[in-house]
Amino acid sequence: MGPIDEILQPGITETVVTTLSIDGKPNAAPMGIVRQNDSLYIRMFPGSNTFRNVSGTGKLVINIVDDPVVFVCSAFRDLDESYYVPQPGMPPLITGVYAWVYCEARVEGTVRLTPVKSEIVRRRVPRFSRGFAAVIDAAVTGTRLKFLGEEGKKKIREDAVLVEKCGTPADKEAMRRLKEILDI
Protein backbone atom coordinates (compact mmCIF):
# COMPACT_ATOMS: atom_id res chain seq x y z
CA MET A 1 0.00 0.00 0.00
CA GLY A 2 2.99 2.39 -0.51
CA PRO A 3 3.26 5.26 2.01
CA ILE A 4 0.28 3.82 3.87
CA ASP A 5 2.62 1.19 5.35
CA GLU A 6 4.44 3.97 7.18
CA ILE A 7 1.27 5.89 8.08
CA LEU A 8 -1.03 3.14 9.39
CA GLN A 9 0.43 0.21 11.28
CA PRO A 10 -1.20 -3.20 11.68
CA GLY A 11 -3.59 -3.13 14.64
CA ILE A 12 -5.12 0.26 15.49
CA THR A 13 -3.58 3.70 14.84
CA GLU A 14 -5.06 6.66 16.73
CA THR A 15 -5.78 9.45 14.25
CA VAL A 16 -8.02 12.47 13.74
CA VAL A 17 -10.56 11.96 10.95
CA THR A 18 -11.91 14.93 9.01
CA THR A 19 -15.16 14.92 7.05
CA LEU A 20 -17.52 17.40 5.39
CA SER A 21 -21.28 17.52 5.91
CA ILE A 22 -23.45 17.44 2.76
CA ASP A 23 -23.60 21.25 2.91
CA GLY A 24 -19.81 21.53 3.28
CA LYS A 25 -19.26 22.12 7.02
CA PRO A 26 -15.99 20.56 8.24
CA ASN A 27 -15.84 18.20 11.21
CA ALA A 28 -12.97 16.46 13.01
CA ALA A 29 -12.99 13.61 15.51
CA PRO A 30 -10.42 11.18 16.94
CA MET A 31 -10.81 7.74 15.39
CA GLY A 32 -8.85 4.53 15.66
CA ILE A 33 -8.06 3.14 12.21
CA VAL A 34 -8.04 -0.65 12.20
CA ARG A 35 -5.62 -2.24 9.77
CA GLN A 36 -5.90 -5.99 9.28
CA ASN A 37 -3.68 -7.25 6.48
CA ASP A 38 -4.60 -4.93 3.59
CA SER A 39 -8.07 -4.05 4.85
CA LEU A 40 -8.77 -0.74 6.61
CA TYR A 41 -11.86 0.06 8.64
CA ILE A 42 -13.27 2.09 11.53
CA ARG A 43 -15.67 0.96 14.25
CA MET A 44 -17.72 4.15 14.34
CA PHE A 45 -20.40 5.29 16.79
CA PRO A 46 -23.57 5.69 14.64
CA GLY A 47 -24.73 8.81 16.51
CA SER A 48 -21.63 10.86 15.67
CA ASN A 49 -21.22 13.77 13.24
CA THR A 50 -18.48 11.81 11.50
CA PHE A 51 -20.85 8.89 10.93
CA ARG A 52 -23.55 11.20 9.54
CA ASN A 53 -21.05 12.93 7.24
CA VAL A 54 -19.53 9.68 5.99
CA SER A 55 -22.99 8.21 5.37
CA GLY A 56 -23.89 11.30 3.34
CA THR A 57 -20.69 11.89 1.37
CA GLY A 58 -18.77 8.58 1.36
CA LYS A 59 -15.47 10.42 1.99
CA LEU A 60 -13.07 11.04 4.87
CA VAL A 61 -9.46 12.02 5.51
CA ILE A 62 -7.25 10.27 8.07
CA ASN A 63 -4.85 12.78 9.68
CA ILE A 64 -1.72 11.76 11.62
CA VAL A 65 -1.23 14.53 14.19
CA ASP A 66 0.60 14.65 17.52
CA ASP A 67 -1.05 17.68 19.14
CA PRO A 68 -2.84 16.36 22.26
CA VAL A 69 -5.11 19.43 22.35
CA VAL A 70 -6.48 18.50 18.89
CA PHE A 71 -7.32 14.97 20.07
CA VAL A 72 -9.11 16.23 23.19
CA CYS A 73 -11.00 19.15 21.65
CA SER A 74 -12.13 17.30 18.51
CA ALA A 75 -13.46 14.45 20.67
CA PHE A 76 -16.04 16.68 22.33
CA ARG A 77 -16.40 19.97 20.47
CA ASP A 78 -16.16 21.58 17.06
CA LEU A 79 -12.52 22.42 16.35
CA ASP A 80 -11.74 26.07 15.82
CA GLU A 81 -11.73 27.01 12.09
CA SER A 82 -8.01 27.77 12.29
CA TYR A 83 -7.26 24.05 12.71
CA TYR A 84 -8.60 23.23 9.21
CA VAL A 85 -6.61 23.51 5.98
CA PRO A 86 -9.24 23.35 3.17
CA GLN A 87 -8.45 21.03 0.24
CA PRO A 88 -9.98 20.98 -3.26
CA GLY A 89 -12.40 18.06 -3.73
CA MET A 90 -11.85 16.41 -0.35
CA PRO A 91 -12.30 17.05 3.38
CA PRO A 92 -9.78 19.47 5.00
CA LEU A 93 -6.47 18.54 6.56
CA ILE A 94 -5.62 19.38 10.17
CA THR A 95 -3.00 22.12 10.66
CA GLY A 96 0.42 20.60 11.32
CA VAL A 97 -0.48 17.17 9.91
CA TYR A 98 2.44 14.74 9.52
CA ALA A 99 0.68 12.50 7.00
CA TRP A 100 -2.80 11.99 5.59
CA VAL A 101 -4.85 9.41 3.71
CA TYR A 102 -7.92 10.45 1.73
CA CYS A 103 -10.37 7.52 1.60
CA GLU A 104 -13.64 6.49 0.11
CA ALA A 105 -15.74 5.16 2.97
CA ARG A 106 -18.58 2.60 2.80
CA VAL A 107 -20.83 2.01 5.80
CA GLU A 108 -21.22 -1.78 6.15
CA GLY A 109 -21.60 -2.38 9.88
CA THR A 110 -18.09 -1.00 10.30
CA VAL A 111 -16.93 1.80 7.99
CA ARG A 112 -14.80 0.20 5.25
CA LEU A 113 -12.04 2.42 3.82
CA THR A 114 -10.51 2.47 0.34
CA PRO A 115 -7.47 4.80 0.12
CA VAL A 116 -7.62 7.17 -2.84
CA LYS A 117 -4.64 9.46 -2.20
CA SER A 118 -2.08 9.87 0.59
CA GLU A 119 0.93 11.98 1.46
CA ILE A 120 3.71 12.02 4.04
CA VAL A 121 4.25 15.73 4.75
CA ARG A 122 6.97 15.44 7.40
CA ARG A 123 8.47 13.05 9.91
CA ARG A 124 10.03 13.30 13.35
CA VAL A 125 12.02 11.29 15.87
CA PRO A 126 9.45 8.90 17.39
CA ARG A 127 10.06 9.87 21.01
CA PHE A 128 7.48 8.32 23.32
CA SER A 129 5.82 10.02 26.29
CA ARG A 130 3.58 8.29 28.80
CA GLY A 131 2.04 11.73 29.31
CA PHE A 132 0.74 11.91 25.72
CA ALA A 133 -0.46 8.30 26.00
CA ALA A 134 -2.36 9.19 29.19
CA VAL A 135 -4.10 12.11 27.43
CA ILE A 136 -5.29 9.81 24.62
CA ASP A 137 -6.38 7.21 27.16
CA ALA A 138 -8.30 9.81 29.17
CA ALA A 139 -9.98 11.20 26.04
CA VAL A 140 -11.13 7.70 25.03
CA THR A 141 -12.45 7.12 28.56
CA GLY A 142 -14.13 10.53 28.44
CA THR A 143 -16.14 9.64 25.34
CA ARG A 144 -17.49 6.59 27.22
CA LEU A 145 -18.13 8.35 30.51
CA LYS A 146 -21.89 7.92 30.45
CA PHE A 147 -21.37 4.14 30.40
CA LEU A 148 -18.36 4.07 32.75
CA GLY A 149 -19.59 6.54 35.39
CA GLU A 150 -17.51 7.00 38.55
CA GLU A 151 -15.05 4.24 37.49
CA GLY A 152 -14.31 6.24 34.33
CA LYS A 153 -13.75 9.46 36.29
CA LYS A 154 -11.32 7.61 38.57
CA LYS A 155 -9.38 6.37 35.50
CA ILE A 156 -9.18 9.92 34.11
CA ARG A 157 -7.87 11.23 37.45
CA GLU A 158 -5.15 8.55 37.39
CA ASP A 159 -4.24 9.57 33.83
CA ALA A 160 -4.09 13.20 35.01
CA VAL A 161 -1.47 12.25 37.61
CA LEU A 162 0.65 10.62 34.89
CA VAL A 163 0.29 13.71 32.67
CA GLU A 164 1.47 15.97 35.50
CA LYS A 165 4.49 13.70 36.02
CA CYS A 166 5.48 12.86 32.43
CA GLY A 167 3.67 15.26 30.11
CA THR A 168 4.78 18.17 27.97
CA PRO A 169 3.16 21.59 28.50
CA ALA A 170 0.80 20.68 25.59
CA ASP A 171 -0.19 17.41 27.30
CA LYS A 172 -0.94 19.32 30.50
CA GLU A 173 -3.01 21.90 28.64
CA ALA A 174 -4.95 19.11 26.87
CA MET A 175 -5.68 17.40 30.19
CA ARG A 176 -6.76 20.70 31.74
CA ARG A 177 -9.25 21.21 28.91
CA LEU A 178 -10.49 17.61 29.12
CA LYS A 179 -11.23 17.93 32.82
CA GLU A 180 -12.97 21.25 32.16
CA ILE A 181 -15.10 19.77 29.35
CA LEU A 182 -16.05 16.73 31.46
CA ASP A 183 -16.40 18.76 34.67
CA ILE A 184 -13.98 16.50 36.57
Added chain:
Amino acid sequence: MGPIDEILQPGITETVVTTLSIDGKPNAAPMGIVRQNDSLYIRMFPGSNTFRNVSGTGKLVINIVDDPVVFVCSAFRDLDESYYVPQPGMPPLITGVYAWVYCEARVEGTVRLTPVKSEIVRRRVPRFSRGFAAVIDAAVTGTRLKFLGEEGKKKIREDAVLVEKCGTPADKEAMRRLKEILDI
Protein backbone atom coordinates in the same frame (compact mmCIF):
# COMPACT_ATOMS: atom_id res chain seq x y z
CA MET B 1 20.21 22.35 22.77
CA GLY B 2 20.12 21.74 18.97
CA PRO B 3 18.90 18.28 17.89
CA ILE B 4 18.16 17.45 21.53
CA ASP B 5 15.01 19.58 21.26
CA GLU B 6 13.63 17.06 18.76
CA ILE B 7 14.95 14.01 20.64
CA LEU B 8 13.93 14.75 24.23
CA GLN B 9 10.71 16.60 24.95
CA PRO B 10 9.94 18.55 28.12
CA GLY B 11 8.57 16.19 30.76
CA ILE B 12 9.69 12.55 30.51
CA THR B 13 10.73 10.68 27.34
CA GLU B 14 10.82 6.87 27.51
CA THR B 15 14.14 5.68 26.11
CA VAL B 16 16.59 2.78 26.33
CA VAL B 17 19.85 3.73 28.04
CA THR B 18 23.07 1.90 27.21
CA THR B 19 26.13 1.79 29.46
CA LEU B 20 29.40 -0.14 29.77
CA SER B 21 30.66 -1.78 32.95
CA ILE B 22 34.20 -0.86 34.05
CA ASP B 23 35.45 -4.01 32.28
CA GLY B 24 33.56 -3.12 29.08
CA LYS B 25 30.42 -5.30 29.20
CA PRO B 26 27.43 -3.55 27.56
CA ASN B 27 24.10 -3.13 29.31
CA ALA B 28 20.74 -1.70 28.24
CA ALA B 29 17.70 -0.72 30.28
CA PRO B 30 14.56 1.36 29.70
CA MET B 31 14.83 4.74 31.41
CA GLY B 32 12.64 7.82 31.48
CA ILE B 33 14.69 10.93 30.72
CA VAL B 34 13.40 13.94 32.61
CA ARG B 35 13.82 17.26 30.85
CA GLN B 36 13.07 20.37 32.86
CA ASN B 37 13.97 23.55 30.99
CA ASP B 38 17.57 22.87 29.94
CA SER B 39 18.36 20.35 32.64
CA LEU B 40 18.33 16.59 31.97
CA TYR B 41 18.28 13.89 34.60
CA ILE B 42 17.20 10.33 35.42
CA ARG B 43 15.62 9.03 38.63
CA MET B 44 17.54 5.77 38.73
CA PHE B 45 17.06 2.70 40.95
CA PRO B 46 20.37 2.39 42.89
CA GLY B 47 20.39 -1.44 42.70
CA SER B 48 20.44 -1.57 38.88
CA ASN B 49 23.27 -2.50 36.50
CA THR B 50 22.84 0.87 34.82
CA PHE B 51 23.37 2.67 38.13
CA ARG B 52 26.49 0.62 38.89
CA ASN B 53 27.90 1.26 35.40
CA VAL B 54 27.16 4.99 35.49
CA SER B 55 28.69 5.28 38.96
CA GLY B 56 31.83 3.55 37.66
CA THR B 57 32.25 5.18 34.25
CA GLY B 58 30.28 8.46 34.33
CA LYS B 59 28.94 7.81 30.81
CA LEU B 60 25.71 6.68 29.16
CA VAL B 61 23.91 6.82 25.83
CA ILE B 62 20.20 7.65 25.49
CA ASN B 63 18.66 5.66 22.59
CA ILE B 64 15.33 6.55 20.97
CA VAL B 65 13.92 3.24 19.75
CA ASP B 66 10.39 2.08 18.94
CA ASP B 67 10.80 -1.70 19.16
CA PRO B 68 8.55 -2.86 22.05
CA VAL B 69 10.53 -6.10 22.39
CA VAL B 70 13.69 -4.08 23.19
CA PHE B 71 11.87 -2.17 25.95
CA VAL B 72 10.51 -5.35 27.53
CA CYS B 73 13.61 -7.53 27.27
CA SER B 74 16.09 -4.87 28.39
CA ALA B 75 13.92 -4.16 31.46
CA PHE B 76 14.41 -7.66 32.85
CA ARG B 77 17.27 -9.44 31.05
CA ASP B 78 20.53 -8.92 29.24
CA LEU B 79 19.79 -7.95 25.65
CA ASP B 80 21.13 -10.32 23.00
CA GLU B 81 24.55 -9.16 21.65
CA SER B 82 23.00 -8.60 18.21
CA TYR B 83 21.05 -5.61 19.58
CA TYR B 84 24.27 -3.64 20.30
CA VAL B 85 26.17 -1.55 17.76
CA PRO B 86 29.61 -0.89 19.36
CA GLN B 87 30.91 2.69 19.19
CA PRO B 88 34.46 3.98 19.66
CA GLY B 89 34.93 5.69 23.04
CA MET B 90 31.31 5.48 24.23
CA PRO B 91 28.64 2.93 25.14
CA PRO B 92 27.02 1.06 22.21
CA LEU B 93 23.94 2.13 20.28
CA ILE B 94 20.85 -0.07 20.01
CA THR B 95 20.23 -1.58 16.56
CA GLY B 96 17.63 0.45 14.65
CA VAL B 97 18.05 3.56 16.81
CA TYR B 98 16.26 6.70 15.52
CA ALA B 99 18.36 9.13 17.52
CA TRP B 100 20.89 9.07 20.35
CA VAL B 101 22.48 11.36 22.90
CA TYR B 102 25.82 10.50 24.47
CA CYS B 103 26.01 12.04 27.95
CA GLU B 104 28.35 12.51 30.84
CA ALA B 105 26.44 11.37 33.93
CA ARG B 106 26.96 12.54 37.53
CA VAL B 107 25.27 10.72 40.40
CA GLU B 108 23.88 13.42 42.73
CA GLY B 109 20.73 11.88 44.21
CA THR B 110 19.29 11.76 40.70
CA VAL B 111 21.66 11.10 37.78
CA ARG B 112 22.43 14.50 36.17
CA LEU B 113 23.18 14.40 32.44
CA THR B 114 25.41 16.63 30.33
CA PRO B 115 25.04 15.94 26.58
CA VAL B 116 28.38 15.51 24.80
CA LYS B 117 27.31 14.39 21.33
CA SER B 118 24.01 13.52 19.65
CA GLU B 119 22.67 12.44 16.28
CA ILE B 120 19.31 12.04 14.56
CA VAL B 121 19.75 8.93 12.41
CA ARG B 122 16.26 8.75 10.90
CA ARG B 123 12.69 9.88 11.45
CA ARG B 124 9.23 8.47 10.82
CA VAL B 125 5.58 9.47 10.79
CA PRO B 126 4.64 9.71 14.49
CA ARG B 127 1.67 7.33 14.34
CA PHE B 128 0.38 6.50 17.80
CA SER B 129 -0.77 3.08 19.01
CA ARG B 130 -2.46 2.42 22.34
CA GLY B 131 -1.03 -1.09 21.97
CA PHE B 132 2.58 0.15 22.13
CA ALA B 133 1.65 2.44 25.03
CA ALA B 134 0.14 -0.52 26.88
CA VAL B 135 3.37 -2.53 26.44
CA ILE B 136 5.44 0.31 27.94
CA ASP B 137 2.93 0.70 30.76
CA ALA B 138 2.99 -3.03 31.50
CA ALA B 139 6.80 -3.12 31.46
CA VAL B 140 6.95 -0.23 33.95
CA THR B 141 4.40 -2.00 36.16
CA GLY B 142 6.41 -5.22 35.80
CA THR B 143 9.57 -3.63 37.20
CA ARG B 144 7.56 -2.62 40.30
CA LEU B 145 5.71 -5.89 40.71
CA LYS B 146 7.26 -6.80 44.03
CA PHE B 147 5.79 -3.61 45.51
CA LEU B 148 2.49 -3.73 43.59
CA GLY B 149 1.67 -7.45 43.97
CA GLU B 150 -1.70 -8.67 42.74
CA GLU B 151 -2.84 -5.12 41.88
CA GLY B 152 0.12 -4.87 39.50
CA LYS B 153 -0.65 -8.20 37.85
CA LYS B 154 -4.24 -7.06 37.30
CA LYS B 155 -2.97 -3.88 35.62
CA ILE B 156 -0.69 -5.91 33.33
CA ARG B 157 -3.58 -8.19 32.35
CA GLU B 158 -5.66 -5.10 31.44
CA ASP B 159 -2.76 -3.81 29.34
CA ALA B 160 -2.56 -7.22 27.65
CA VAL B 161 -6.20 -6.90 26.56
CA LEU B 162 -5.43 -3.50 25.00
CA VAL B 163 -2.38 -4.95 23.21
CA GLU B 164 -4.46 -7.77 21.74
CA LYS B 165 -7.02 -5.21 20.51
CA CYS B 166 -4.75 -2.38 19.29
CA GLY B 167 -1.21 -3.73 19.03
CA THR B 168 1.07 -4.57 16.12
CA PRO B 169 2.52 -8.10 15.86
CA ALA B 170 5.66 -6.71 17.61
CA ASP B 171 3.57 -5.32 20.48
CA LYS B 172 1.88 -8.71 20.88
CA GLU B 173 5.23 -10.52 20.85
CA ALA B 174 6.60 -8.08 23.48
CA MET B 175 3.58 -8.65 25.73
CA ARG B 176 3.88 -12.44 25.30
CA ARG B 177 7.51 -12.23 26.45
CA LEU B 178 6.67 -9.91 29.35
CA LYS B 179 4.00 -12.30 30.66
CA GLU B 180 6.46 -15.19 30.27
CA ILE B 181 9.24 -13.33 32.15
CA LEU B 182 6.87 -12.31 34.96
CA ASP B 183 5.04 -15.66 34.97
CA ILE B 184 1.62 -14.00 34.56
